[in-house]
Amino acid sequence: xxxxxxxxxxxxxxxxxxxxxxxxxxxxxxxxxxxxxxxxxxxxxxxxxxxxxxxxxxxxxxxxxxxxxxxxxxxxxxxxxxxxxxxxxxxxxxxxxxxxxxxxxxxxxxxxxxxxxxxxxxxxxxxxxxxxxxxxxxxxxxxxxxxxxxxxxxxxxxxxxxxxxxxxxxxxxxxxxxxxxxxxxxxxxxxxxxxxxxxxxxxxxxxxxxxxxxxxxxxxxxxxxxxxxxxxxxxxxxxxxxxxxxxxxxxxxxxxxxxxxxxxxxxxxxxxxxxxxxxxxxxxxxxxxxxxxxxxxxxxxxxxxxxxxxxxxxxxxxxxxxxxxxxxxxxxxxxxxxxxxxxxxxxxxxxxxxxxxxxxxxxxxxxxxxxxxxxxxxxxxxxxxxxxxxxxxxxxxxxxxxxxxxxxxxxxxxxxxxxxxxxxxxxxxxxxxxxxxxxxxxxxxxxxxxxxxxxxxxxxxxxxxxxxxxxxxxxxxxxxxxxxxxxxxxxxxxxxxxxxxxxxxxxxxxxxxxxxxxxxxxxxxxxxxxxxxxxxxxxxxxxxxxxxxxxxxxxxxxxxxxxxxxxxxxxxxxxxxxxxxxxxxxxxxxxxxxxxxxxxxxxxxxxxxxxxxxxxxxxxxxxxxxxxxxxxxxxxxxxxxxxxxxxxxxxxxxxxxxxxxxxxxxxxxxxxxxxxxxxxxxxxxxxxxxxxxxxxxxxxxxxxxxxxxxxxxxxxxxxxxxxxxxxxxxxxxxxxxxxxxxxxxxxxxxxxxxxxxxxxxxxxxxxxxxxxxxxxxxxxxxxxxxxxxxxxxxxxxxxxxxxxxxxxxxxxxxxxxxxxxxxxxxxxxxxxxxxxxxxxxxxxxxxxxxxxxxxxxxxxxxxxxxxxxxxxxxxxxxxxxxxxxxxxxxxxxxxxxxxxxxxxxxxxxxxxxxxxxxxxxxxxxxxxxxxxxxxxxxxxxxxxxxxxxxxxxxxxxxxxxxxxxxxxxxxxxxxxxxxxx
Numbered sequence: 001x002x003x004x005x006x007x008x009x010x011x012x013x014x015x016x017x018x019x020x021x022x023x024x025x026x027x028x029x030x031x032x033x034x035x036x037x038x039x040x041x042x043x044x045x046x047x048x049x050x051x052x053x054x055x056x057x058x059x060x061x062x063x064x065x066x067x068x069x070x071x072x073x074x075x076x077x078x079x080x081x082x083x084x085x086x087x088x089x090x091x092x093x094x095x096x097x098x099x100x101x102x103x104x105x106x107x108x109x110x111x112x113x114x115x116x117x118x119x120x121x122x123x124x125x126x127x128x129x130x131x132x133x134x135x136x137x138x139x140x141x142x143x144x145x146x147x148x149x150x151x152x153x154x155x156x157x158x159x160x161x162x163x164x165x166x167x168x169x170x171x172x173x174x175x176x177x178x179x180x181x182x183x184x185x186x187x188x189x190x191x192x193x194x195x196x197x198x199x200x201x202x203x204x205x206x207x208x209x210x211x212x213x214x215x216x217x218x219x220x221x222x223x224x225x226x227x228x229x230x231x232x233x234x235x236x237x238x239x240x241x242x243x244x245x246x247x248x249x250x251x252x253x254x255x256x257x258x259x260x261x262x263x264x265x266x267x268x269x270x271x272x273x274x275x276x277x278x279x280x281x282x283x284x285x286x287x288x289x290x291x292x293x294x295x296x297x298x299x300x301x302x303x304x305x306x307x308x309x310x311x312x313x314x315x316x317x318x319x320x321x322x323x324x325x326x327x328x329x330x331x332x333x334x335x336x337x338x339x340x341x342x343x344x345x346x347x348x349x350x351x352x353x354x355x356x357x358x359x360x361x362x363x364x365x366x367x368x369x370x371x372x373x374x375x376x377x378x379x380x381x382x383x384x385x386x387x388x389x390x391x392x393x394x395x396x397x398x399x400x401x402x403x404x405x406x407x408x409x410x411x412x413x414x415x416x417x418x419x420x421x422x423x424x425x426x427x428x429x430x431x432x433x434x435x436x437x438x439x440x441x442x443x444x445x446x447x448x449x450x451x452x453x454x455x456x457x458x459x460x461x462x463x464x465x466x467x468x469x470x471x472x473x474x475x476x477x478x479x480x481x482x483x484x485x486x487x488x489x490x491x492x493x494x495x496x497x498x499x500x501x502x503x504x505x506x507x508x509x510x511x512x513x514x515x516x517x518x519x520x521x522x523x524x525x526x527x528x529x530x531x532x533x534x535x536x537x538x539x540x541x542x543x544x545x546x547x548x549x550x551x552x553x554x555x556x557x558x559x560x561x562x563x564x565x566x567x568x569x570x571x572x573x574x575x576x577x578x579x580x581x582x583x584x585x586x587x588x589x590x591x592x593x594x595x596x597x598x599x600x601x602x603x604x605x606x607x608x609x610x611x612x613x614x615x616x617x618x619x620x621x622x623x624x625x626x627x628x629x630x631x632x633x634x635x636x637x638x639x640x641x642x643x644x645x646x647x648x649x650x651x652x653x654x655x656x657x658x659x660x661x662x663x664x665x666x667x668x669x670x671x672x673x674x675x676x677x678x679x680x681x682x683x684x685x686x687x688x689x690x691x692x693x694x695x696x697x698x699x700x701x702x703x704x705x706x707x708x709x710x711x712x713x714x715x716x717x718x719x720x721x722x723x724x725x726x727x728x729x730x731x732x733x734x735x736x737x738x739x740x741x742x743x744x745x746x747x748x749x750x751x752x753x754x755x756x757x758x759x760x761x762x763x764x765x766x767x768x769x770x771x772x773x774x775x776x777x778x779x780x781x782x783x784x785x786x787x788x789x790x791x792x793x794x795x796x797x798x799x800x801x802x803x804x805x806x807x808x809x810x811x812x813x814x815x816x817x818x819x820x821x822x823x824x825x826x827x828x829x830x831x832x833x834x835x836x837x838x839x840x841x842x843x844x845x846x847x848x849x850x851x852x853x854x855x856x857x858x859x860x861x862x863x864x865x866x867x868x869x870x871x872x873x874x875x876x877x878x879x880x881x882x883x884x885x886x887x888x889x890x891x892x893x894x895x896x897x898x899x900x901x902x903x904x905x906x907x908x909x910x911x912x913x914x915x916x917x918x919x920x921x922x923x924x925x926x927x928x929x930x931x932x933x934x935x936x937x938x939x940x941x942x943x944x945x946x947x948x949x950x951x952x953x954x955x956x957x958x959x960x961x962x963x964x965x966x967x968x969x970x971x972x973x974x975x976x977x978x979x980x981x
Contacts, residue, residue, distance in 0.1 A: 038213040038247045039174065040167050042118035042140050043069075043198050047086055047098040049315040053287020053300035055270035057244035058254030060191050060221050061184075062298070064317040065100040068112045068146045070215075071193060072159030073184035075102050075110040076148035081320040088313035090304065093121020106326055107334035109149030112161075116142040140167045142178075153349030157184045165212070167203060174203040178212055191221040191240070217244035219254075236260035250274035254283075265290045268300070282306065294319050328358035335367055344371040370421045373609075381619075383504050384422030385552070385608040386415055387576050389430030390600035392463060393438045395445060395642045397628070397698065398601065404677060404698055405627060406602040408449050409634030409642050414605045414626050415453045416635075422609065424505040427454065430554050430578040431483070431513070432461030432600070434472075436521060439649045443472050445641060450481045452638050457500050459513035459554035460485035461578050465525040469496070484513040484554070487535040489528050499539055501548060507616060510545055512536060512572075513554040516561065519579070532557070533568050540571045549616045554578050559588075559595075566590030573618060574608070587623050598625060630678075630699055636738075639697070644736040647693050651734070654689040661686070662733045664709030668939040670946055671695075671705040671714065672958055676976030682716050683978075684733065687939055687960070687971055695735045702729070704748075704981050710756030713778040717747055728761055730778050739780045746771075749795045752778075753823065754803035760786075762795050773797065773808060773825065786825030796840050799823060800847045807831075807841040807850055818852050818868075831868060831875070839863065840886065844893040849912075851896055853884055865898055867912055878910055879917075888934045890963070891943055897934045897963075899947070905930035907947060909963070920945065920965050928952050933980040946971070948979040 046052045048066030051059040061071030065084035068075065075082075086098040100114035118140040148159030161180040166173060182195030196216040202209035219242025225235060241255040254272030261267070268287035273279050282305045289298035296317040304311045331354035338347040348371045354364040373382060388411055397407040419425050433446050450458055460483040464472060469483075472495075483496050500511045514536065517529040536553070539545060551571055555562050556578035566575060567590060575595045577584075583599030587608070598606040604625040613619045626632075651658055660666050668687030673680055682696040682705045696702035701719040715730045720743075728742040728750060742763060748771070750761040759778055764771035773787040773794045787794050792812035799806050806823050809816045813830065818838045821828035832838045836856035843850045848870055853863040862883040868875045878896065885905060887898035894912060897920060899905045904927055910917040921931065929949040937946045939960065944967075948958045956977040961968040972978045 037210050039203050039210040040140055040142075040165055040176075040198075041213050041247075042096060042116065043142065043165070043178070044213050044215050044246045045096055045118075046070075046088065046313075047096070047100075047114075047116060048084070049086060049088065049287060049298040049300035049313040050268065050289065052088060052302050052311065052313050053268040053270065053285050053298070054256035054258065055254040055272040055283065055285050055302070057217055057252040057272050058219055058240060058242045058256035058270050060193050060219060060238075060240070062315075064296070064315075064319070065102045065112065065114070066098065066315060066317075068100045068102070068114045068161060069098075069116065069142075069144065069163075069180065070195060070197065071182060071184065072112070072146045072161050072180060073148050073157040073182045073193075073195075074159070075104075075112055075146065076150045076157035076159060076184070077154060077186065078102050078104045078110050080104070082317065083319070084315060084317045086313060086315040088311060090308050090311050093119075094308075095119050095121070106330060107337060109147055110159075112146040112148070114144050114146070138169055141165075146180075150346065151343075153346045155186060157186075158182070159184070161197070165200070165203070167205075169205060172205045174205045174210075176200050176203040176212060189223050191223070191238075193217070193219045193242070211247070213247040215244070215246050217242055219243075244272075250276055256285075264292065266298075289315075291317075294321070326353075326357075328354040328361050328364070331357065332361065332364050332367070335364065335371075339367055339371055342374070344374045347371040366417075366421065373422045373424075381613075382422070382424065382609060382611045383507060384418060384425040385509075385574070385610060386418050386422075386425055386427040386605065387430060387596060387608070388415070388598050388602070388605040389432060389459070389461070390578060390580075390598070391433040391446070391602040392600055393433070393435045393442060394601045395442065396646055397630075399677075400603070403629055405629055407628055407634060407639075407642070408446075408453075408602055409636075409639035410628040410632040411602055411605055412449070412453050412635035412638045413632055414628065418605070418607050418626075419454075422607070424507075426502055426504045426509055427456045428511060428552065428554060428576060429453075429455045429458045430461070430556075430576055430598070431459040432463040432556060432578050434467045435463050436466035436468075438463075438467055439652075440471070441645050441649055443467065445645045447481050448641060449638065452635065456502050457511040457513075458483055459511075459556075459578060460488070460496065460515065461556045462515050462519035462521075462525075465515065465520045465528070466522065484511060485515060485529075486512045486539055487514045487517075487530045487532050489530055501544060507549040507612065508547060510548040510551045511554070512539060512552070513578075514556070515578075516555075516557040519556060532561075533565065536565070536569055536572075540569065545571070549612065550574065550610070550618065552576065562595055563590045566593035566595065583625055585623070585625050587621075594621065596623065603628060633699065634697070640736050640738055643694075644734055647734045650691060650693065654686070654691045656686055656689050656691060658734055662709065662712035667941065668937065670935070670937050670980075671707060672948075672972060672978055673703050673705065673981050674972075674974060674976050674978045676974045676978070682714070684714075685972060692972070693735065695731065696729075704750060706751055707733075708752035708756035708778070710754075711752070711778050713752075713756065715741075715750055715752065715759050715778065717750065724766070728759070728763075728776075730759065730780070739778075741776055741778075741780050742774075742783060749797055751797050751799065754799050754801055758823075760797045760799065760806065762793075762797065764793070769793075771795065775823075787819075787821065787828060798842050798850070800843045801845060802847055805843075807843065807852075809839060809841065837861070837863075842887070842889065844889050845891055846893040848893070851878075851887065851889070851912075853887075857881065858883075862902075865896065865910070867896075878912065878915060882908075886933050888936055888945075891936065897945055899930070899932050899934060901930065904928075905932055907931045907934055907945070907961075920963075921961055921968055922965060935980060946980065950979070 046056045048062050050062035061067040061074040065082040082102040084100050088096045097117040102112045104110040120138050142163045142165045144161050144163030146161040150157045163178045165176045178198050178200035180197035185192040198212045198215050200212050202211045221238050221240030223238050225237050238258045244252040252272050256270030258268045266289045270285045272283045285302035287300035298315040300313050302311045331350045335347045335350035351364045351368045395408050397404040434442050486498050502509045514532045517526050520526050550573045552574045553572050554576045562575050577597035580597045581600050584597040588595040598604045606625050609622045611620045674683050677698045680701040680703045682702050684693040702716050705716040707714045713730050718727045718729050725744050726746045728747045731738045745763040746766050747761050747763045758775040760775045762771045771793045774783045776783045789812045792810050794810045796809040807820050810819050813834050815837050817830050818832035818841050819828050819830050836854050839853045841850050841852035849867050851867045854866050855861050855863050857864045857880050865878040865884050882900040884898050884900040887896050897909050907920040908917050909920050929951040931947050934945050934947045944962045946960050948956050950956050956979040958972040958978045960971045
């Protein structure tokens with residue numbers, strides 16, 4: 001908007017400069033005594049019969065497409081396309097024709113186009129210089145375009161018009177351009193118009209330049225019935241007046257009125273007269289109009305003068321309903337655009353329109369709060385007090401009432417959003433974030449949390465004292481945090497202060513913090529604290545405390561004692577609870593003191609919006625607790641650090657060496673998928689240590705994990721529920737160094753290269769669409785295309801043990817076939833029979849053959865197991881009509897364990913040389929589950945099989961069994977389903 005106005009002003013400036021001296025004489029001559037020679041005076045005549053019936057000087061515009069030449073800004077309020085045509089006629093054949101159209105563009109403004117034509121009829125008795133009959137012709141016309149936009153929603157608007165003008169006097173023609181600018185103010189009881197037009201260079205017919213007729217005016221109108229709702233629906237009355245100056249003519253003064261009858265009829269009247277001249281009946285005007293649905297007509301008459309007599313005219317109007325109805329999202333986008341350009345009132349208005357259509361649009365509520373906060377910030381009358389704490393060692397989300405809540409990474413996200421919403425804010429952490437039993441790494445983590453969340457003040461709690469404050473400063477390597485403890489006997493180095501006074505905008509906030517001496521568990525810690533009330537009274541006596549606008553106390557105590565503090569210390573404005581489990585959605589009060597609580601375990605972040613009066617006293621407040629649920633996206637840096645800390649501590653407590661884990665030196669380690677947290681997630685299991693670690697974020701579905709001990713990395717797929725894309729993610733074994741390698745695609749069938757130097761994957765634009773094969777470094781970077789055949793789908797990639805070759809499936813020959821190529825995608829060769837469907841090729845550990853599934857032996861589309869010998873080139877079937885779903889090789893490449901069955905699947909061991917087979921697991925009784933997805937795993941020095949059972953109920957459980965079928969044991973036990981992929 002600013003750029004558009006600037007451009008318009010520059011254009012007007014270049015148009016105005018040539019005639020400014022002439023205009024100054026006209027505008028200061030109220031009686032029209034300064035003779036001038038203006039041309040194109042048709043530009044000063046009304047174009048609307050409504051303006052004719054009220055008098056142009058006392059008209060606010062007719063709210064139709066006739067407003068463009070004189071009242072352009074009014075069109076900014078239009079919300080539908082409008083069209084109009086007018087005919088006005090004087091005696092002696094003088095006529096003026098007008099057509100106009102307005103096109104409001106949502107969020108941009110109203111664009112209009114119009115034309116004016118002025119003619120004088122015939123000259124039947126005219127003669128030329130030789131007294132011969134002649135037929136002179138005279139007409140004047142203008143073609144223009146306009147733009148108008150609201151400055152304040154439905155209240156103040158601005159508009160401008162540019163016109164091309166042509167005047168023809170028989171065979172001579174003059175041409176020029178002109179500009180117009182105006183403002184329109186519309187309030188419930190008052191309307192006002194300020195306008196100026198016909199700014200442009202002089203027009204020349206032959207040699208002498210003649211100026212255009214400058215036109216300026218202002219008008220003011222009142223609606224006395226606007227507050228009477230019942231009467232307003234039947235009658236609308238508008239009374240007002242205005243003044244207008246046309247070039248060298250006298251100043252016109254006018255008065256007018258208009259009465260609306262129901263919604264369909266209007267009656268108008270007006271009178272205008274030139275200043276300094278004797279009043280007469282000239283200037284009296286009358287008019288009427290009606291509207292039926294989207295069509296209307298207006299009639300008007302004015303007694304112009306004794307010479308011209310009466311003037312009459314008719315205007316026809318039409319409007320169209322909005323072609324595309326506006327949605328809540330449309331209104332929000334406009335509101336957001338206004339907010340970004342600091343037009344906060346317009347932002348609020350459009351956001352409210354969005355909420356009218358969708359009351360549950362949270363982002364519209366948010367942007368209204370931000371806009372109102374900005375407005376109050378401009379006035380310096382509001383700040384936000386953001387408060388949280390009481391984590392008690394809980395750094396990651398935990399299950400509470402069937403939903404995962406909390407987590408300091410989510411807290412950082414909310415705190416940043418609140419600071420964005422409230423430009424003037426103070427953040428106070430209430431302490432009690434660690435406990436006596438907390439690991440020292442959690443102290444380091446919370447120090448990073450205080451820094452990342454940018455807390456202005458951090459209180460000391462009994463938890464930090466139990467942990468050991470000196471230990472906190474030394475072992476936890478706390479460097480930047482200064483804790484507040486007002487009733488501490490001594491200061492521990494640089495990390496503890498008695499109070500803090502924080503400047504927020506033009507206000508001063510004092511922050512105090514106390515711990516009840518009975519709360520620390522060790523006597524030596526209790527001895528470090530003094531009685532609370534006496535210490536606080538001493539601090540509040542200082543002049544600096546009295547000069548503060550707010551005095552905030554963080555209290556680690558029970559609610560009963562906090563009420564006593566409020567009664568004994570009325571100077572305290574706000575008390576924030578540090579150790580309470582209960583949260584207060586509505587602040588408690590004790591006298592004039594507010595008592596706040598965000599609960600514990602990092603479940604909520606609180607914000608108290610405080611409004612001040614002109615003297616800096618707290619006038620009102622609004623408290624809100626924001627739950628840290630799954631809907632809050634965690635801060636990625638803080639989330640990675642929190643998960644790394646949690647896993648590192650658990651690894652240490654379980655006696656697991658991370659370096660040994662990452663290189664595969666710890667037996668009984670594998671990845672699995674579980675929905676125990678509500679969404680599919682990746683978990684790391686170490687059987688011998690009875691340890692399970694969640695690796696993937698809990699807010700999205702994650703699946704298909706693979707790993708490489710050679711590079712110490714894990715890769716998996718992550719589904720974006722909003723876009724439907726499936727991304728490729730890599731990370732280290734402790735859940736850190738998370739990298740999104742490929743996004744905005746549908747990625748599938750991932751595997752590591754043999755040396756761990758590449759990740760191979762298939763990717764396409766969506767499920768069921770064409771895919772191609774790529775490879776990329778585990779740390780990310782350039783994605784190298786390997787197989788990019790048109791109109792085909794590639795999948796099921798596997799690499800040979802030496803890393804030189806790969807096998808994959810492609811349907812480029814109609815049915816899915818097995819292909820082999822180099823690991824760089826070179827020289828692809830089809831291996832399988834084109835008349836069957838094939839799947840899941842896997843190299844043997846020795847690399848001399850690979851196995852795959854095919855239905856070439858079945859007429860019922862049942863898959864069987866085949867082996868292709870790379871030396872002889874021979875392909876041999878191992879099963880017939882078995883309906884194999886998955887398989888894995890043994891380490892010696894002599895046997896394959898496969899899952900097969902029609903209704904329920906069993907695990908079977910088959911010898912690849914002899915074809916002899918046996919069930920891996922035998923038992924008594926009737927089975928109600930399938931044995932699926934076998935994988936090799938070493939445990940206690942032996943190679944065994946892990947698989948999962950899928951019951952008829954849908955439940956999934958992970959088991960381990962030795963290759964001889966013994967020790968069949970469930971190894972993962974959770975409240976959800978657990979399985980292998």
